[in-house]
Amino acid sequence: MPELPEVETIRQGLLPLVVGRTVVEASVSPEAPRLVAWPPRADDLCRGLAGQRIEGVGRRGKYLLFALADGRTWVVHLRMTGVLVYRPQGCGGGRFLRASFRLDNGASLCFADLRKMGRMWLVDDPAQVVGKLGPEPLSEGFTAADLGRLLARRSAPVKAVLLDQGAIAGIGNIYADEALFEARVHPRRPASSLSGEEVRRLHKAVGLTLVRAMGDRGSSFDHYVDARGEKGSHHLNVKVFRRTDEACFECGSLIQRIKVAGRSTHFCPQCQV
């Protein structure tokens, strides 16, 4: 499940490989009829990409944004099992290959996706896709006070707010659990019940958690690989995520798994209150 640290690792990996390159040919498998969310016809996305030079690779939340020479933006979201890899020799086959984008140096960007939940768009303005996202948690402008204001008007569990992309962009199930452990806050606490001190702790914890994960080039619990097809290593360094019934590194209590906001949630019943 690529979240902010994984998508950012992919972005940084793609940057030196594709910026300045031109897409020669794009193709989308008829087996993936929902992959192209816009334009309505996948063929129009392929035709629109062909001949376009890639001017930059950006990221907003969990979305990758490819700036094209004609001013339009190719937007890619990997959802659960999507993988976007740069292959110098082209994509070849592969059972889960859903789309391929051949570049002017003979290499290809290959989009594989076991569960077919990934989406892509070709739009005039990226805001058409990412316009409703909340602030970037790692931006300078996102302060503890901002987080406090966000949480203050929500009665939902604090974890549900962390997962809400319209509240904060880029946090998914792994890093919500990890940040809440880091902040010593119980995932079921109503968001508005956090004290000022707890809000400051959570703000710091979110940043620390995401930066650490990027330092490990992301977590490869399942399918995630970076732009060159390499796994990350942060799944070896998590404190609670998928550590059910294992000892808390802080206090030795057994990590518990519960459901919060419809998502499996891992926490230490001793450390997190």
Added chain:
DNA sequence: CTTATTCCCTGATTGC
């Protein structure tokens, strides 16, 4: 406006 629930997808896992 909010929150909760369902659906999409398919391989892996669990239960009988």
Added chain:
DNA sequence: TGCAATCAGGGAATAA
């Protein structure tokens, strides 16, 4: 051994 049910989870859609 086989087969069905369940689970994983991001985000859109829908319900309340």
